[in-house]
Amino acid sequence: xxxxxxxFNKRANWAIPYAIFLALFVxxxxxxxxxxxxxxxxxxxxxxxxxxxxxxxxxxxxxxYSIGIALITTILCILLGYPAAWILSNKQLNRSEVMVxxxxxxxxxxxxxxxxxxxxxFDFLKFPLGEGALIFGMVYNFLPFMIYPIYNxxxxxxxxxxxxxxxxxxxxxxxxxxxxxxxxMPGVMSGIMMVFMPTISTFAIAELLTMNNxxxxxxxxxxxxxxxxxxxxxxxxxxxxxxIGITSLFSDGDxxxxxxxxx
Amino acid sequence: MKRFFAQLYLWLLxxxxxxxxxxxxxxxxxESKVLGNWTGFSTALYTSLFxxxxxxxxxxxxxxxxxxxLIAATxxxxxxxxxxxxxFNMRGRKKQVIxxxxxxxxxxxxxITGISLFLLFVSLGISQGYTTVVLSHIAFCTPYxxxxxxxxxxxxxxxxxxxxxxxxxxxxxxxxxIIIPEIRxxxxxxxxxxxxxxxxxxxxxxxxxxNEGLETLSTYIYADAxxxxxxxxxxxxxxxxxxxxxxxxxxxxxxxxxxxxxKQAM
Numbered sequence: 001x002x003x004x005x006x007x008f009n010k011r012a013n014w015a016i017p018y019a020i021f022l023a024l025f026v027x028x029x030x031x032x033x034x035x036x037x038x039x040x041x042x043x044x045x046x047x048x049x050x051x052x053x054x055x056x057x058x059x060x061x062x063x064x065y066s067i068g069i070a071l072i073t074t075i076l077c078i079l080l081g082y083p084a085a086w087i088l089s090n091k092q093l094n095r096s097e098v099m100v101x102x103x104x105x106x107x108x109x110x111x112x113x114x115x116x117x118x119x120x121x122f123d124f125l126k127f128p129l130g131e132g133a134l135i136f137g138m139v140y141n142f143l144p145f146m147i148y149p150i151y152n153x154x155x156x157x158x159x160x161x162x163x164x165x166x167x168x169x170x171x172x173x174x175x176x177x178x179x180x181x182x183x184x185m186p187g188v189m190s191g192i193m194m195v196f197m198p199t200i201s202t203f204a205i206a207e208l209l210t211m212n213n214x215x216x217x218x219x220x221x222x223x224x225x226x227x228x229x230x231x232x233x234x235x236x237x238x239x240x241x242x243x244i245g246i247t248s249l250f251s252d253g254d255x256x257x258x259x260x261x262x263x
Numbered sequence: 264m265k266r267f268f269a270q271l272y273l274w275l276l277x278x279x280x281x282x283x284x285x286x287x288x289x290x291x292x293x294e295s296k297v298l299g300n301w302t303g304f305s306t307a308l309y310t311s312l313f314x315x316x317x318x319x320x321x322x323x324x325x326x327x328x329x330x331x332x333l334i335a336a337t338x339x340x341x342x343x344x345x346x347x348x349x350x351f352n353m354r355g356r357k358k359q360v361i362x363x364x365x366x367x368x369x370x371x372x373x374x375i376t377g378i379s380l381f382l383l384f385v386s387l388g389i390s391q392g393y394t395t396v397v398l399s400h401i402a403f404c405t406p407y408x409x410x411x412x413x414x415x416x417x418x419x420x421x422x423x424x425x426x427x428x429x430x431x432x433x434x435x436x437x438x439x440x441i442i443i444p445e446i447r448x449x450x451x452x453x454x455x456x457x458x459x460x461x462x463x464x465x466x467x468x469x470x471x472x473x474n475e476g477l478e479t480l481s482t483y484i485y486a487d488a489x490x491x492x493x494x495x496x497x498x499x500x501x502x503x504x505x506x507x508x509x510x511x512x513x514x515x516x517x518x519x520x521x522x523x524x525x526k527q528a529m
Contacts, residue, residue, distance in 0.1 A: 009434055015349025015361060018342055018405070022364040025402040029379030030367070036382055084276050093269040097520070101512050102277055108508045109284075110463050112484040113501045116493065117283030124286050124299040140280065201372035204465065208488050218374050225378055225470070230385075237378050241371075248370060 033241075036234035049235035059220060059236075066217035067243070070199040073138040077146035077195045078188065080139070085150035085187070086180070089157075100151065107144045114141055115205045122209075129211045137209040138199055145198075146191040153187030154180070197244055284505050291498035298498070312496040321496055324483035331393070331468075331479060332461035335400035340454045342401065343408025347449075348442060350409065351416040365410075368403040376403055377470030384471065391473030399471040400461045407460065408453035415449035 007013050040046025053059050087093045088100055106114060118137040122129055161183065165175045203218030217240065224233035286298075291309070295302040312321070350361055368376055380399045384391050419442075427437040443450075465481035472482060487494050 011352040011434075012349055012354070014345050015353060018346030018349065018409075019361055019364075021342065021402075021405070022361065025380065025383070025398065026364050026367050029376075029383040032382040032386060033375070033379050080276065084273060087269040087273055090269070093266050094273065097516065098513070099273060101516055103280075105509060105512055106280055108459060108463075108512065109505060110465075110481060110484075112465055112481045113497075113504060114283070116484055116488065116497060117287050117501060119488070119493075120287050120290075120298050120498075121283040124290075126299075140283065143276075143280065197372055201374045203374060204469075204485050208485075221374060221378070225381065230382065233378065234382065237375055241375060244370075244372060 033234045033237055036231050037238045038235075039231050041231075049232050050239075052232060053235060053239065062215050062220050063217050063239070065215075066200055069134065069138065069216065070196050072135060073142060073199045074146075074192055074196045076135070076139050077143050078191070081143055081146035081191065082150055082184075082188070085147045085154055085184075088147070088151050089154035103147050103151075104144055106141075107148070111141060111205070112208075115208050119208055129209060130213055131210065133209045134206055134214055137205060138202075141205065142195040142199060145194040149190040149194065150184055150187040153184050157183050193248065196247060200243065201240060284501065287498050288502040288505065291502045294495075296495055298493075298495075308495055309499045312499050320478065321483060321494060321500070324478040324480050325500075327393075327477065328462055328479040328481075331397055331400060332458050334397050335404055335461045336454050336457040338397070339401045339404040339408050339457045340450055343405045343453060343457075344412055344443075344446065344450055346405070347409045347412035347416060347446070348438075351413065365406045368406050369410075373403075373464065373466030374470075377467040380467065381470040390475075391471055392475050392477055395471045395473065396468055396477065396479075399467050400464065403464070403467060404457035404460050407456045408450070411453040411456060412446050412449035415446040419445045 007016075037049055038045055038047070040048045084103065088103065115137055118133065118140055119129065122133050122136075127133065157180075162175055162179055165179045170178065201218050203216060203222045206214055206216040206219060217236070221233050221236045221240065224230075224236065290298050290301070292304055292306065293300075293302050294305045294307045350358060350365075353361065371379075377399075380395075380402065381391075384395050389395060423445075424437055424441050427441050428434070432440070463481075464479075465485065468479050469482055469485070472478070478486065484497065487497070
């Protein structure tokens with residue numbers, strides 16, 4: 001008892017329970033992914049899971065296709081979302097704060113409910129489910145995640161910089177190209193992170209939106225895990241982690257601050 | 264003119280964003296099994312959603328979703344608050360390591376978190392079910408709690424705590440009377456964030472729920488859609504979820520505005 005009382009007196013020690021929890025439920029599980037990924041059929045160290053991936057054209061194709069879909073979704077989200085974020089943050093063009101809430105709202109609704117709604121819309125309009133529905137559904141699901149961080153940075157931007165540019169004789173389009181866009185880049189970057197990463201790793205959404213006709217990389221991973229191919233599934237997860245690690249090198253981790261300031 | 268086009272663009276985009284949910288809301292007021300088939304106005308789907316009966320599994324899923332979210336949010340708020348105080352008082356390398364580990368669940372895609380926890384439970388031989396889902400939810404919610412409490416601790420005057428100790432308070436009393444009141448707003452927003460993250464979660468739940476028939480709303484919808492026939496009761500349910508979220512966000516916004524106004528008046 002005395003030992004614990006002493007431990008409790010130093011406040012840095014209060015993090016110990018969480019440190020143990022993190023080691024057990026965050027660090028160890030990730031180590032297990034690496035261990036399983038490099039485990040061969042005989043239980044020893046082996047690269048056979050990765051060799052299996054590179055030598056299977058189907059898996060590689062799914063992988064490339066998924067990156068393609070994620071890129072298209074991200075680009076469409078920027079093209080549609082940037083103007084919206086810009087208008088929302090511009091006091092002359094939009095004075096309504098309810099409008100901002102309306103754009104953030106979908107982020108708070110369960111992603112499966114939203115996907116279900118997209119499927120319903122396509123059924124209702126008698127559009128066939130497939131690649132088109134998939135891209136629409138992805139953009140529909142992730143557009144708010146692009147608008148919100150961009151809106152946030154534009155909102156916080158120092159407006160005297162724009163006035164200064166105007167005073168110095170810049171035309172409106174020059175101000176936009178040379179001041180607004182560069183200053184909003186951090187928002188665009190975290191928007192890219194918040195859209196690209198989830199799209200590359202989604203699985204169920206694609207199944208529902210395409211009647212199982214289109215397979216994404218996430219689905220491949222899930223199928224392997226479900227069918228007991230844990231080693232191969234872990235290797236594919238590791239490959240996905242590497243891609244995500246590379247993407248996150250391009251951003252500065254702003255998206256945490258953004259998701260936090262939501263409340 | 265410019266303003267007109269700007270507003271037009273926003274409304275068109277909103278129409279696109281809301282078209283699916285509006286269609287669902289409209290067709291939640293008719294009885295037809297197939298969506299898009301209007302068979303006259305009826306609230307039958309709402310009654311059958313709440314009366315349970317044939318769709319008691321859906322009600323079970325809703326109940327599980329809420330109870331898991333409540334337990335996970337409470338536990339992660341408690342764990343995260345204590346942890347945040349500890350981390351805040353840490354120095355050097357240890358602090359870096361724990362902050363790094365704390366970032367992982369936020370950066371990791373859900374599917375990776377789910378698979379990694381699945382591998383943990385199977386290799387430890389733990390049978391998966393309600394408990395493993397709750398533990399997993401605590402794992403990905405707590406980092407957000409820690410992050411929402413940290414700024415509060417940074418703003419706090421460190422001398423107050425020391426003063427309390429000098430005046431004879433035990434560390435526990437000082438925690439209860441000094442630190443907790445200071446970080447309470449962060450704890451509340453951390454709790455809300457954890458609660459919504461847990462309700463929204465799909466991937467982690469799917470991989471850690473085992474196969475004893477435990478379903479949350481997300482996994483129920485997924486299983487249902489895979490079977491091909493979407494339960495019609497999901498239409499009134501989605502409508503209600505949408506209405507509740509809309510209402511909550513509007514209330515939060517109005518309240519925030521009022522507080523801001525009051526501050527200005529002072």
